[in-house]
Amino acid sequence: MSQIPESFHSFETDAPFSHCCDCSKELIISAETYIVQKVFSGKECIMEFALCSGCKDNLDQQMSAKSKEALYDFLFDHAELVEPPADYSTDQALEQIDECLTCGKLRSECKEYSYSGLFIGSHLIPGPMPMMICDECQDDMSENLSESTKDVKNKFYEENFPGPPSEVDLPNYKGKPMFL
Numbered sequence: 079m080s081q082i083p084e085s086f087h088s089f090e091t092d093a094p095f096s097h098c099c100d101c102s103k104e105l106i107i108s109a110e111t112y113i114v115q116k117v118f119s120g121k122e123c124i125m126e127f128a129l130c131s132g133c134k135d136n137l138d139q140q141m142s143a144k145s146k147e148a149l150y151d152f153l154f155d156h157a158e159l160v161e162p163p164a165d166y167s168t169d170q171a172l173e174q175i176d177e178c179l180t181c182g183k184l185r186s187e188c189k190e191y192s193y194s195g196l197f198i199g200s201h202l203i204p205g206p207m208p209m210m211i212c213d214e215c216q217d218d219m220s221e222n223l224s225e226s227t228k229d230v231k232n233k234f235y236e237e238n239f240p241g242p243p244s245e246v247d248l249p250n251y252k253g254k255p256m257f258l
């Protein structure tokens with residue numbers, strides 16, 4: 079049985095995420111896929127969560143069609159979303175988060191970035207994810223989002239992450255496109 083890579087562990091608990099941040103469903107024992115996303119400012123993890131596929135679908139449905147189109151256009155214009163070969167290892171898949179998906183900037187050179195991965199149980203599912211997006215590309219992407227989509231995301235963050243840790247300076251993280 080493969081293990082969740084440490085880069086996708088919860089910073090808070092130092093262990094794999096166990097529950098969906100939105101509906102609190104248990105993730106490891108569920109047969110459903112889920113996404114783990116972490117946002118960094120420098121070396122500091124400023125936000126992290128796991129979201130089950132049901133809750134993600136819910137959010138997707140609330141996003142405007144125009145925003146979805148803009149996001150996909152952006153990704154297809156800037157990134158190669160390819161299916162990996164069948165024997166692709168977890169280690170190989172993890173190398174994908176060393177570089178920005180869309181501009182190729184190294185993670186070690188990014189001030190802010192976020193990365194996400196797709197999991198089922200304790201297995202990482204290789205594919206277009208895991209992916210890393212640098213702050214500059216995130217800004218480009220959020221420019222293309224409609225106001226209603228920004229509202230959906232802001233609401234999600236407000237409900238699930240009430241109040242940022244006070245001593246951490248959060249650089250306008252709310253405007254960012256988190257769900258891909």
Ligand SMILES: [Zn+2]
Nearest residue numbers: 098101130133
């Ligand atoms: Zn959920």
Ligand SMILES: [Zn+2]
Nearest residue numbers: 178181212215
């Ligand atoms: Zn980039």
